[in-house]
Amino acid sequence: MNTHVKITSDGVERESVDLSRRSFLVGTAAAGLALGYSTVPGLLGVDPAFAATAKFDPSVWYSIAPNGIVTVTCGKADMGQHIASTMAQIIAEELGSSWKDMRIQLASNDPKFNDPVLGAQITGGSWSTMMNYDAMSRAGAAGRIALTEAAAASMGVPASELAVKDSVISHSKSKKSMTFAEIVKSGKATKTFTPDELKAIKLKTADQYTMIGVSVPQLDIPSKTNGTAKYGIDVMLPGMVYGKVVMPPVRYGATVKSVDDSAAKKVPGFIKAVTVDDKTATTTGWVVAVANTYTNAKKAAAALKVTYDGGPNAKLSSESLLTEARRLQGLDDSGLFFVKNGDTAAAFGTAAKVIEAEYTTNINIHAPMEPMNATAQQQGDIWHIYTGNQFATRSGAIAAGAAGVDPKFVVMHQMYLGGGFGRRLDGDMTVPAVQASKAVGKPVKVIYSREDDMTMDFSRPLTFQKIKAGVDGDGKVIALNHDVVSAWPTKRWGIPDFLTPSVDKKGGLDGFTVNGADFFYTVPNHNVRAILNEMAQQATPSGQLRSVAPGWTFWAVESMVDELAHAAGKDPAQYRIDMLDGTGANAGGAQRLRNTLLAAMGMSGYGTRQLPKGEGMGVACVSSQERATASWTACVAHVAVADSGEVKVKKLTVATDVGTQVHPDNIHAQVEGAALWGLSLALYEKATLKDGGIEQTNFDTYTPLRMSQVPEVAISVIANGDRATGVGEPAVTVIAPALANAIFNACGARVRSLPITAEAVKGAMKA
Amino acid sequence: MPNLNINGHNMSVEAANDTPLLWVIREQLQMTGTKFGCGAGLCGACTVHINGEAVRSCQMAVSDAVGKKITTIEGLSAKGDHPLQKAWIAEQVPQCGYCQSGQIMQAASLLAKNSDPTKEEVVAHMDGNLCRCMTYSRIQKAILRAASEMRTASNGGTERRAT
Numbered sequence: 045m046n047t048h049v050k051i052t053s054d055g056v057e058r059e060s061v062d063l064s065r066r067s068f069l070v071g072t073a074a075a076g077l078a079l080g081y082s083t084v085p086g087l088l089g090v091d092p093a094f095a096a097t098a099k100f101d102p103s104v105w106y107s108i109a110p111n112g113i114v115t116v117t118c119g120k121a122d123m124g125q126h127i128a129s130t131m132a133q134i135i136a137e138e139l140g141s142s143w144k145d146m147r148i149q150l151a152s153n154d155p156k157f158n159d160p161v162l163g164a165q166i167t168g169g170s171w172s173t174m175m176n177y178d179a180m181s182r183a184g185a186a187g188r189i190a191l192t193e194a195a196a197a198s199m200g201v202p203a204s205e206l207a208v209k210d211s212v213i214s215h216s217k218s219k220k221s222m223t224f225a226e227i228v229k230s231g232k233a234t235k236t237f238t239p240d241e242l243k244a245i246k247l248k249t250a251d252q253y254t255m256i257g258v259s260v261p262q263l264d265i266p267s268k269t270n271g272t273a274k275y276g277i278d279v280m281l282p283g284m285v286y287g288k289v290v291m292p293p294v295r296y297g298a299t300v301k302s303v304d305d306s307a308a309k310k311v312p313g314f315i316k317a318v319t320v321d322d323k324t325a326t327t328t329g330w331v332v333a334v335a336n337t338y339t340n341a342k343k344a345a346a347a348l349k350v351t352y353d354g355g356p357n358a359k360l361s362s363e364s365l366l367t368e369a370r371r372l373q374g375l376d377d378s379g380l381f382f383v384k385n386g387d388t389a390a391a392f393g394t395a396a397k398v399i400e401a402e403y404t405t406n407i408n409i410h411a412p413m414e415p416m417n418a419t420a421q422q423q424g425d426i427w428h429i430y431t432g433n434q435f436a437t438r439s440g441a442i443a444a445g446a447a448g449v450d451p452k453f454v455v456m457h458q459m460y461l462g463g464g465f466g467r468r469l470d471g472d473m474t475v476p477a478v479q480a481s482k483a484v485g486k487p488v489k490v491i492y493s494r495e496d497d498m499t500m501d502f503s504r505p506l507t508f509q510k511i512k513a514g515v516d517g518d519g520k521v522i523a524l525n526h527d528v529v530s531a532w533p534t535k536r537w538g539i540p541d542f543l544t545p546s547v548d549k550k551g552g553l554d555g556f557t558v559n560g561a562d563f564f565y566t567v568p569n570h571n572v573r574a575i576l577n578e579m580a581q582q583a584t585p586s587g588q589l590r591s592v593a594p595g596w597t598f599w600a601v602e603s604m605v606d607e608l609a610h611a612a613g614k615d616p617a618q619y620r621i622d623m624l625d626g627t628g629a630n631a632g633g634a635q636r637l638r639n640t641l642l643a644a645m646g647m648s649g650y651g652t653r654q655l656p657k658g659e660g661m662g663v664a665c666v667s668s669q670e671r672a673t674a675s676w677t678a679c680v681a682h683v684a685v686a687d688s689g690e691v692k693v694k695k696l697t698v699a700t701d702v703g704t705q706v707h708p709d710n711i712h713a714q715v716e717g718a719a720l721w722g723l724s725l726a727l728y729e730k731a732t733l734k735d736g737g738i739e740q741t742n743f744d745t746y747t748p749l750r751m752s753q754v755p756e757v758a759i760s761v762i763a764n765g766d767r768a769t770g771v772g773e774p775a776v777t778v779i780a781p782a783l784a785n786a787i788f789n790a791c792g793a794r795v796r797s798l799p800i801t802a803e804a805v806k807g808a809m810k811a
Numbered sequence: 812m813p814n815l816n817i818n819g820h821n822m823s824v825e826a827a828n829d830t831p832l833l834w835v836i837r838e839q840l841q842m843t844g845t846k847f848g849c850g851a852g853l854c855g856a857c858t859v860h861i862n863g864e865a866v867r868s869c870q871m872a873v874s875d876a877v878g879k880k881i882t883t884i885e886g887l888s889a890k891g892d893h894p895l896q897k898a899w900i901a902e903q904v905p906q907c908g909y910c911q912s913g914q915i916m917q918a919a920s921l922l923a924k925n926s927d928p929t930k931e932e933v934v935a936h937m938d939g940n941l942c943r944c945m946t947y948s949r950i951q952k953a954i955l956r957a958a959s960e961m962r963t964a965s966n967g968g969t970e971r972r973a974t
Contacts, residue, residue: 124906124944261903268908269899270891271844271884275909278843286838312827337838339830413848413856413909413943462846462909463943494849709903713949717906720945743853743941751947752938 100228102187104156105180106135108233112211112225114139115147119157120176121167121434122150122264123412123464125714125772129263130173130706131180137255138184138248140208141224148263153436153456165436168469168588169669170770173706177768178247185245190235195222198230250704250765259709264460276459277491279419279430285315287480287490288341290331290348291500294736296585297355298329304349308333313340317348318476318483324445326472327500328355332480338491357583358736362407362506365733368579369508369529379527379575380546380553383562386569388514391523395514399611403511403600405798407731407738408504409746410589414462415497420477421487422447427454429474432461438537439471446478465721466588470502495741502587503731503738505531505580507557509600514569519612521623523569528597530557531580533587546574556588559670560597560777564634565605565623584733590721591776594668599798602664602781607794616785617645617663624665633667633674636701636764641665641678643699643760648680655790659684659694662785668774675769676701676762679719681782685790689806693723693755693783698775700759703766714771715759722779724749730799813877817842818886828874833857835873836883844884844912848941855940858913859883865920884912887919894964895919898957906944914940918954926962930955 100108106116116135118128128148136146151157151165158164161175188208195213196203199220206213214221227233237245250256267273292298305317313336320330329352333345372378392398418431420443427447433439436456444451461468473490481488492500507530514523532554534542543552553574561572580586589595609619620641626634641663645651650661665678677700684692698719705711728747732739740746780798788794793808815822817840824839836845836859845868848856852867859868860882887893895915905911914937921928921936928936933954942950 124908126906259903261900264908265900265903265905266891268905268911269896269915271842271912273908274843275846277847278837280841280843337826337830337834339826339834411943413846413854413907413941415847461907463907465943491847494851494854713903713906713946716948717945720947724945742851743849744851748941748943749945749947750938750941751950752934754945754947757948 100233102190103183105131105183106187108187108224108228110225110229112145112223112228113147114141114145115149117149117151117157119151119159119165120172121432121458121461121464121468123167123432123434123461123468126262126264126710127167127172130710131176132263133255133260133706134177134180135184137253138181139187140211142210143255143260145211145224146263150458152458153440153454158437166469167434167464168466169673170675170773171673172770173768174673174770181247182242182245185247186237186242189245190233191224191227193235194227194230194232197232198222198227256704256706257708259707262710273460275414275462276419276431277414277417277462279459279489281419281421281487284419284487284489285334285336285484286338286341287332287334287476287488288338288345289476289490289492289496290333290345290350291496292329292352294329294352294354294358295499295733295738296328296583297357297736298352299355300329300331301351301353303331307347307349308344311335311340311344311347313337314344316484318480320476320479322446322475323448324442324475326442326470327475330476332476332490334480334484334488342493354736360579360583360733360736362733365506365577365580365583366404366508369506369577372575372577373508373510373527373529379573380551381548381571382544382546382553382555382558382574383570383572384547388523388525388569388571391569392514395522396517397611398512398514399608400510400512401604401607401796403509403603403796405504405507405596405599407506407584407733408589408725408729409498409501409731409738409740410465410467410503410587411498411501411746411748412461412463412465412467415494416467416473416492417490418473418477419487419489420474420481422481425453427478428457429454429477430457430459431473432459432468433471434461434464434466434468435471438539439474442471443474443478446475447482465590466592467502469588472500494743498741498746499738501738502533502585504589504595505533505584505586507596509596511600511604513604513608515608515612519608519614521567521608524567524571526561526572526600527575528558528561528572529575529577530596531584531586532557532576535576536581536585555670556592558593558597560594560666560668561601562671563601564630564637564667566625566627566630566634583736590718591668591773594666594777595725598664598666598668598777599780602666603784603796606662606781606785606788610788615651617641617650620663620665633676636676637665637667637678640676640699640701640762643762644678644680644697647699647758647760648682648695648697650680658686658790660786660788660790662782662787662789664778664782664785666774666778668777669770673770675771675774677774677778679778679782681779681786683783683786683790685787685793685805689793689802689804689809691727691783691787691800691802691805695756695758696723696779697758698760698778699762700771700774701762701764702769702771703764704768705761705763706768708761711761711771712759715761715775716757718771718773718775719757719779720749720754722776723755723783725776725798726780726783727799728753813873815873815876815881816879817881818883824873826873828872830873831869832859832871832873832876832881833868836868842883842885846909846912848910854910855917856910856913858916858940860916860920863920863923865917884916887916893919894957894961895922895953898953898960902949902953902956904946904949904953906946910940910942914942914950918950922954922958922961926958928954928958
């Protein structure tokens with residue numbers, strides 16, 4: 045468990061969250077923040093009445109205007125998961141408002157909009173619904189209670205006799221009723237709640253839900269069909285100019301030796317070349333060409349002659365990183381223990397058989413469709429940053445570092461994200477925007493070219509894993525050593541709370557490189573070592589890519605479990621079911637995982653028919669994301685493998701247990717998108733480092749899944765009634781191992797490196 | 812100073828002849844529904860119509876668009892109610908939404924010529940448009956739904972005349 049995620053036995057800790065009106069917490073920036081989020085240009089769905097004085101603010105999370113419009117302020121990044129709409133749905137359930145009255149807007153980085161559990165503005169981990177469910181429910185209920193009491197006073201009837209439905213409060217005996225709009229207009233809804241009063245509110249039970257569990261129309265979707273949704277790249281400020289970054293040939297560590305702008309000066313509209321001096325060390329060796337239009341900035345950037353010192357990483361390649369990873373794994377004293385159960389060394393001594401295998405994954409690039417961008421503007425003491433970002437708390441601090449001011453002077457104006465996938469947890473894009481704006485004294489919008497975006501990605505790191513398993517005479521696993529060597533993306537953040545203490549208290553490790561390795565299988569003697577590849581850490585500053593560690597840990601675990609099953613002569617699905625016996629700490633979770641596996645097996649017809657030659661089905665099951673925040677997910681992949689080694693995916697059958705469904709259609713969309721991400725990573729996406737730089741620069745060489753490559757996908761969502769879990773990521777992680785296991789069953793080729801290529805499959809067939 | 816006909820309006824813009832049409836549309840005309848994705852014609856986010864044909868606006872010089880009829884997502888329909896836009900909402904297609912203007916414009920050029928495309932024809936026509944959220948199956952469904960509704964609308968007219 046990661047220390048910052050506070051979980052109790054029954055779920056996410058209900059921390060005391062002050063949802064009453066609170067003053068701004070950021071001192072002199074208060075004025076800027078107060079103006080900030082309500083003046084973001086083009087924010088969708090904001091009703092003009094929002095600014096009216098007589099509105100009712102039952103909590104920081106929403107306001108009700110005198111016309112009855114309920115505007116929810118979402119502190120989460122909306123990047124395609126429709127999270128603002130989901131928050132509105134949870135609030136509407138308890139508030140009793142009509143869905144047609146709901147509107148959404150995105151929060152600034154004012155700390156009052158921090159996540160009630162995480163205490164910061166960060167969107168990731170498939171955590172948002174789970175961790176905000178209680179706070180949004182209570183906020184909605186508080187509003188309903190306040191409105192009901194005001195209506196009771198107006199009508200002269202007891203509040204207990206009132207019913208709330210579709211934004212109307214009615215009294216059946218007297219046939220009196222008032223709309224939310226009328227109550228707000230009356231000015232009588234003024235009740236506020238202390239944190240204790242909020243905590244004491246009795247929330248609805250699931251059988252009383254009328255909104256949660258319904259696939260209401262997502263509030264952001266219409267704007268995404270007519271061009272009106274505003275992303276960071278769409279921000280236009282008066283007097284704004286444009287910046288195009290000249291990127292060094294080395295991913296990280298280069299320094300600028302000289303900049304010759306003589307040719308750039310001939311480009312019409314060219315303003316200035318700004319060498320970025322990044323005290324936050326987020327970037328190295330960047331120069332921004334500033335001009336009156338983006339096209340001219342691009343021309344000027346091409347005309348700049350920049351010379352570099354390539355720095356310490358200029359000769360490194362993917363091969364160097366892998367060689368170093370192998371070296372580190374071979375050392376007895378490498379890394380820190382994430383899991384240390386029993387005594388694996390002793391157990392290996394008694395094992396009937398020991399099996400070892402190595403699994404690797406190549407570098408992967410986020411490549412959201414909207415390239416990174418940010419617009420920076422200084423007004424008085426305040427820096428305004430306009431960008432779509434997943435971690436406003438940290439990115440605001442990075443922007444502040446670039447500006448040389450205290451973070452309280454930075455207002456982050458959240459925009460829609462044209463894809464996040466973890467890329468926008470980073471704040472690098474704010475650095476050239478702020479420094480260019482400072483240098484030219486105007487608002488500057490910096491837009492990365494696709495080439496900039498790909499070569500300067502905070503990528504999923506290259507990983508190397510070795511698993512050594514000992515089995516008894518029946519083929520049952522009695523010992524397992526699992527070493528995970530990678531860059532540590534979360535360590536790069538420099539926030540100690542995001543590190544996980546090693547089990548032997550010898551230091552903090554990056555749990556986001558080993559989550560998943562602490563699986564729900566019963567293995568009495570089990571070690572997991574997290575090993576930092578410092579060379580990769582320096583050369584390829586890595587980030588969190590959709591699903592993060594479980595994207596590689598389950599690749600290794602679920603491949604190895606399959607290998608062990610075959611070695612024992614057992615059906616791989618039944619072998620897993622036997623290991624998911626739910627003893628000790630695995631109780632409950634193991635059974636839920638088993639059930640999803642059974643569901644996927646049933647839906648796919650696993651084991652019920654003879655498949656044609658060259659075809660196979662493979663299974664995998666995962667407890668992504670973290671052990672404490674798992675959505676239980678299983679996949680049966682059905683493939684056909686040609687003699688050439690080419691793999692055709694015939695069908696992916698995915699079953700996932702999410703506890704409670706807020707929006708079934710959205711869950712389906714997220715699980716399908718995640719599964720196809722998993723497929724894309726498994727078969728089509730590969731980035732490589734050469735001479736310190738990422739070789740792939742655009743969608744001709746880095747090639748995510750296209751429509752013609754989409755197989756049939758069948759999805760079963762199980763809602764067992766437990767708390768709502770996340771759905772954006774888990775299905776990513778289950779696909780690659782299910783495919784590799786299916787390939788083995790189809791043709792006997794065991795592939796242990798991602799992405800899976802036809803050459804690797806063919807090579808393994810011969811072996 | 813090129814003159815452009817865009818969404819039915821004649822507009823004069825200030826841009827060098829070799830400026831990509833995309834940036835003229837986005838920056839000068841401030842119509843930001845057309846998106847920048849790759850700058851190389853590989854992703855389709857910038858798709859607009861030139862005389863009814865789907866074209867990657869990042870690959871077309873503004874001077875080459877002079878004298879032609881340019882349509883962007885903002886001009887596809889008067890009220891955002893093109894059958895494809897309605898189908899996109901009915902099927903709840905967009906996730907992040909960034910590629911969807913380009914997807915809709917690409918699809919519209921198909922349905923303008925082929926009112927009854929097969930699934931294979933849809934895939935062949937749409938394969939150049941990337942969706943990183945992987946909403947591909949819903950895009951397919953929405954296109955087939957819109958095609959069906961467009962056919963029903965035109966057949967309905969015929970039937971009424973027949974009776």
